Amino acid sequence: MSFTVAIVGRPNVGKSTLFNRLVGKKLALVDDTPGVTRDRRPGDARLDDLRFTIIDTAGLEESGPETLQGRMRQQTEAAIDEADMTLFVVDAKYGLTPHDKMFAEILRRRGKPVVLVANKAEARGSDGGFYDAFTLGLGEPVAISAEHGQGLHDLRDAIVEAIGEDVAFPPEIDEPETDIDLEPTDLLEGEEDDEEPAYDDTKPLRVAIVGRPNAGKSTLINRYLGEERLLTGPEAGITRDSISVDWEWRGRTVRLFDTAGMRRKAKVQEKLEKLSVADTLRAIKFAETVVIVFDATIPFEKQDLHIVDFVLREGRAAVLAFNKWDMIEDRQALLADLREKTERLLPQARGIRAVTVSGQTGDGLDRLMQSVVDTDKVWNRRISTAKLNRWLDAQTMQHPPPAVSGRRLKLKYMTQVKARPPGFMISCTRPEAVPESYTRYLINNLRKDFDMPGVPIRVYYRASTNPFEGRKKKR
Structure with missing residues (x-):
């Protein structure tokens, strides 16, 4: 993205509604209650031909x-x-408040470009609040309706004028073209059945x-990032x-979702x-690995078990993190108790x-990330069909399928149809x-036998097809 824009203003003026309008998705929670948004959330905004990062x-x-x-x-x-610049949102319907004037002074002292936005301009009687916004001394306000998408073209023009066309539309860098010659054999040859793809x-x-x-979920992520x-x-x-932040661990990009x-x-x-809970459930479905944080001082509450069960039913890879370990005195006794209860x-x-x-102290965070990566490897694992069928033969010989209604079940063939999980x-x-x-x-x-601990495993059954089914018997 070419530049970054922050949306600021007093509570309940429509900042999150404008954010959702610019990113084209309902990412931020919106409610009539003031103060819904608490953390800063970045997103990729699109406004006509403008592309930028919005916060x-x-x-x-x-x-x-x-x-x-x-x-x-x-x-x-x-x-x-x-x-790089700020959208200062005021409520044209309600009018200015002393807080608006105080925050306008704060933005003026920052010395960065500011676009004054008069939101809710579609409401009856909003003209008075729009004209009052001139008194803030931040230039001509842009009248918009974030809820209905009105006035966004004027907002685009105001952003370009404030940030400058050279920043708003940076020159494109032509990347050198690389010609890759693929032989026909490269396109036709597939992996052998006995080969298992590397992680x-x-x-x-x-x-x-x-x-x-x-x-302690947010504290955990802050410790990873090294900042508040x-x-x-x-x-x-x-x-x-649910806030996502990008981070690097041992050279690998990791996107962490705080929920x-x-x-x-x-x-x-x-x-x-x-x-908020619905947003958390969406984050679980979007993630690959889920770290379930337990409070080590009161572990294995009933709700903890419900959360783990939901994560596994969704097919996500799961890792348990017993947080607040620095507050535990008799650690050996509690550790033995946690192992027994986990099993x-x-x-x-x-x-x-x-x-x-x-x-709080950062102890164990590196081991936690290593466990996340190890679990993700298992979650992505594929096993060759040949190995699975040799394994299935051994299992049915050791413990044959039971007879149901006097008829013995026969397991003929096994293959892995998917990974993750x-x-x-x-x-x-x-x-059946x-x-x-x-x-x-x-x-x-x-x-x-295949070293696949802690990930959900799905087993499906299907009836083998009879190639002679439906044919008439010849006499």
Whole structure:
């Protein structure tokens, strides 16, 4: 992107609505409640022929630095310093407030280009608020309606005038063309069935951090990044949006998703919290590996188990992180207890990797990322058909399928049909009659014999086709 723009203003003036309009997606949570946005969220904006990075921010409020509102304001000021220019949004329907004038003075002292945006200009009686905006001394305001998409062309012209055409439209760099000659054999030859593809450790990795409220998810990500990128504090439920941040670990690009804490469904009553939980569920489905953060001082709450079960049912690779380990006194006793409970309470994820960490001190964070990469390798693993069929023969000889209704089941052929997570198809007689207990037996032995701990494994059955079915018997 050519330049970066921060959207700022007091709470509830429509900043997140404008952000969603510019990125073309409903990424930021929007509600009538003031102060919905708390962390700064970047996105790729498109406005006619303009392409730039847009940053949604929390509403500017005058408060002490030790309060939640004060920490939100620090995040907003960090976004202003990071951006090349600012969109200062005021509410044309409501009119100016003393806070608007104070924040206009703050932006003026920053010395960066500012475009004054009068939002909600479609409302009846908004003309008075629009003309009042001239008194801020930031130039002519741009009247828009972020909700209905009105006035965006004028906003585009104002941004270009403020930032300059040379910055708004940088010259394109022509990349040299490289001619790659492919022989016909290169296009036609496929991999041999017995070859298992190697794991690509250069591919970017998507990791979601989930857990109950106040488990230390945002603190964990801040420790990885080495800066106070995400809003943290002693209050539970600070994070509302799912925020993604890019980071590098040992030369590999990792996109971390910070998510809102997930309480029990019966306790989630407010609309805003329901939106936050829905955003968290979308982040889990988009991620590849999910780190479930447990509070080591009160581990294995019922909600923790529900979260792990949901992640596995979605087919994601899962890693457990027991956070706040620095607060534990008798660590050896608790460690033995955690191992026993992990095996007993999570039988559907036998062998799942678990790491003790501390977001405050940084202990164990490198081991946690190594566990994430190791689990992702298993999640992407493919096993050759030849190995699977030799394995299936051995399993059926050791423990034959049971007879159902007096008829013996026969497993004929096995192949892996997908990865991410690993899925296997078995051709057999009467697939609908295979007991669930025998499927669990096969999955547990797949984990053990092919070293696939902690990832969901799917086993499907299908009836083998009879080539003579439907033909009339010749006499």
